[in-house]
Amino acid sequence: MSIDTSKVADSNKTAATAKKKLPVGAVAEWADDRLGLATMMKKNLRKVFPDHWSFMLGEVALWSFVVLLLSGVFLTFWYVPSMGEVSYQGSYDPLRGVEMSEAYASSLRLSFDVRGGLLMRQMHHWSAMIFIAAMMIHLLRVYFTGAHRKPRELNWVIGCLLLFLGTLEGFTGYSLPDDLLSGTGIRAADGFMKASPVIGSYMSFFLFGGEFPGDQIIPRLFTVHVLLIPGLLLALISAHMLLLVYHKHTQWPGPGRTEHNVVGYPMLPVYMAKAGGFFFIVFGVTALMGGLLSINPVWLFGPYDPSKVTAGSQPDWYMGWPDGLLRIMPGWESTVFGHPISWNIMIPILIMPPLMLTLLMMLPFLESWITGDKRNHHLLQRPRNAPTRTAVMVALMTFYGLAWAAGGNDLIAITFGLSINQITYFMRVAIFLGPIIAFLITKRWCISLQRKDNETLLHGYETGIIMRSPEGGYSEKHLPVSADRAFTLTARDRDPDVTVVESGTDANGLEPKSNPLEGIRRRLRTTMYADNIQKPTLEELEEGHHHAEHEHELQAAMDGVSADGHQFDGHHLVEDETLRPDH
């Protein structure tokens, strides 16, 4: 063999088998005597985790949460959760002598009189935004790849709850400095509560300790933000991780990967290193953002005053979509026996968000009810291979995105020179039409990508080499894809046959039930599967290869020279070759 591998580290030659035992020492023995750690560690330290960048999105959320805990504890050492009035005498001159709450004054103190305080405030705020954004793209990844299916439906539900709690946590958090911008948000929240029928004003008075603004809301939000929700988050995150470890991570289909195994790297040392390293990267990027990019400059907003407001009053981005729905909602309010029913507030704030959350949580159960698929799934699906599911999520994303954009309609207006009135009218229509159009386009796009995959399987990939036949016709040379890639393309389930036979029994021999729900289910199931393109059968593949071989014979004269296309499949290198054989 030409390569001398005698110096390669023993541990790199094969999957690691410990050749030498580490000197364990008395401490480890002492611990194990009492805790029995060795058994647990034996099982878990070599656990296999598959490796793909899209599997790290949840990690971004996890590590952001750790950063939030660390930076948050720092902030609590200076922040004062009190609405007692105080006259500011700190170092920020433009607010000297201004009456403000202690909460606001302590936020100013953190920003100007505590070294590193502003850095920590900004790190905390940036990582909160990233935490929620990461949860969202993690959710999208999980859904688009079908990782929410059995047995992971519960984990999906836990994840949705984490997203919801994270949003609440962010809202309570950025309201703590009691500045003009976040105080306006609390004022709006009070308006939402008051609009609830029957119990609205009671809820408002109990939360604020009386009339708005009172002096109870900031200390109460502090408790929720520092104690209640973090506790719930920690518990849910632990459950989420436990389920992940128990079920083992899903994996992409590919050579050597099946529904019954998991292929990847061991927890110790590779996965620990990659995850641990990623923690430092997330922490580091957050610190860089906290130091270089200004966020939530509370000293510019001024203290909260119920008679003051700023243009461009928006909540943080993750509350943007309910704000957007609120803005485009027409001013509908009915009166029932003299009592107001404020549809203009109830629909966007009290009905839509819980509805969306419930829908999100129910997605895996809805899907398994429609498809009737009760199998375990550990291999992921490419989004194109589940066109209806992908299209549904894209439609939801479109709805979310349009509502989000509507929340910034005044900033869109001044940035692009548009009229806020026109933007609002447009959004009122687009919020309904947009998701429908997005669904149709996405589904069709996925199906055409499926066709492309089949083309690749049956006819090979396009090499970009144009052949000219002796008769003068041009064609592009196709070459077969590698066995690994071909297998990966076919490593997907065949969709069930949803064609309904004339007599009324469908292809599986089931009688149609008279239950109307069953009828809906059947129709949805048909929509789900009817238009999809299936992978080729063995016969079709053989036929396709037969054709390919025929083509190859015709092109055999070109083989062996640099332009035959085989440089892409590793047949031979091209450095020393010329384009034509005789030059």
Place this chain on the structure above:
Amino acid sequence: MRRLNRSANSLAGRLSRHRRRPVAGALLLLLGLVLTGTLYSAFSPASAGSAENNEELVAEGRQLFLVGCSFCHGQNGEGVGTANGNHYGPALVGVGAAAVDFQVGTGRMPMVQPGQQNPTKPESYTQDEIDALAAYVASLAPGPAVPEEGDFSLAGLTEEERTEAVARGGLIFRTNCTACHNFAGKGGAMPRGGYAANLSDTEARYIYEAMLTGPGNMDNFSDGNLSPEEKRDVIAYLYTLRDQPAYGGFTLGGLGPVSEGLFAWVAGIGVMVGFAIWIAAHTTRSTKQKDGTAA
């Protein structure tokens, strides 16, 4: 005779020789004029002098007005109406010199096309021409005058009074102005495509005049609404904001949570995902072995 002439010339001639040169007359005339002018300007009453200047200014302004403004504002600033009861240009009677100085000085006027709102653009007139136009419009009817530097500067105040002025200016700004212009003066949206301007680069004089005259759809903040001291305080606060360092790093536009959210996604998530792709990417493979044998 000759001896008298010679003797007279020998002494007086040295002097009078110069007196008899032709240039001597011109020099004498010049001396006389300079002397007269100096004495006149030293002793003439100032008002009489400025009245004369103002009249010239007004006349100059009228000429400029006729050329550049009367098409929309009427030949006597009376406004030009349309059949629907709208107008091309409103009447300028009573808007005062301050309005003209603001509108023309910030380049808003002359308006190049009709529309919801006229944006700032490089001014079309020199300051002298603007002064002339202002003088003309002021002559149509009494109106707010162009403020003096002293009206809005903090000169003459002690350090402590200055801090108080700035703090009070902040309170007034956040009560009256931020609803349209945003907490950092970056501007905001108004109905039907209108907007409140970005104040980051606006000169103090123009801010004062805008408050005083209420240009376009902006409200008046006449002196009975915001006193001159209050206006001065607002300007002081805005200038403090300008001079202030960006304590937390780059400011992302000063537009609040919307731009922050954009950065969180693009810079934050984008960079994290970039790192994730790097971490899980296949590392460099050794190209020395194609067939995969190890030893």
Place this chain on the structure above:
Amino acid sequence: MSDHLPEKGHSLNGHPAEDEHHGLDPLEPDEPIQNPGLPAHVWRPTDVDPASEKRAERQIAAIFGLSSICAVLFVVAYFTLQTGDTHDTVLDLGASTVALGSSLGFALLLIGIGIIQWARKLMGDHEIVEMRHPARSSDDDREATLGILSQGAEESGVFRRPLVLFSLGGAMTFLLAPAVVLFRDLGPTPSQVEDDQDYPGAGLEHTVWDKGVRVVRDVVGTPIRPSDLEIGDLVNAEPETVFALDDEGEPILEGVPLQIAKSKGAVVLTRMDPKDNTPGKGREDWAVDGILCYSKICTHVGCPISLNERKTQHLLCPCHQSTFDLADSAKVIFGPAARPLPQLPLMVDDEGYLVAQSDFKEPVGPSFWERDNNGSTTE
């Protein structure tokens, strides 16, 4: 199949070679392509070339070294760069925050990058295979557990003793009552606040406005004469109670009552040409010479409004873009608000200052259940 050479580990017919068979599914005859098994491992340069390996080690050590330097720089920056009264700046940015953030950021980031490089370049990168187990327990375990559970039920007699069970259930349910009731004193009820009147203008139905209360400019607190205002002026105003001092020179309203007073009493005063105004029914004498007074608190969710379009007399709320026509009893002409802004009836007192004729004729701010929506808003 394809006609190029198989890679190591695969045999010609696509079946995996013996040592690679780690739990591949049994051959499925209908599948077009069988699982080729794990691809053969390909070495990295750092595996086969000692020089490359050493270089990688040095590189990683250098990255860690750089991180340590950044950590030291952090400490240096912390103690040398000032905040507070003499705030150091760099490029017009706060120097301390920028320096601390950059040094801490790189200190952390470089450790992360170093560890990742270690994993990618030097740690063993053989893919290994682990078998999955079904999520469900085995049938035996299920049987056994069901047996244990039924034994427990049997021994406790829980299903044989419905009286015990239901009375326990009842007791637990009753326990909810203390749990809920303990939170009653979170706050007073709206009617309690209304009745107790602990502070001026208490309750959702009232504000501090009353007959004779002067309208004063916000922040400065000075009263206003009609002649002070020109057409097009918009004054952000408050009731004089907000700034009033008692006999000892102490403010009448402080702390919570002051904030509550402002949150309901804030108003905007606008002057327009009387010809432009269309007063509502019964409101003909609510304006003073074209000067109108409306509540500043939006009827949507309560943000204060003061974006006024002078020429159209449209007042725009910045929160959700509700627009009110001040020349037409502040009716809603755009946006999600459902009700017009309440109007404060104005008059002039003996000294010529603008005062209120009475409190607002309807509650200000957002809707709430107890609000009498049928009470006409134009009288």
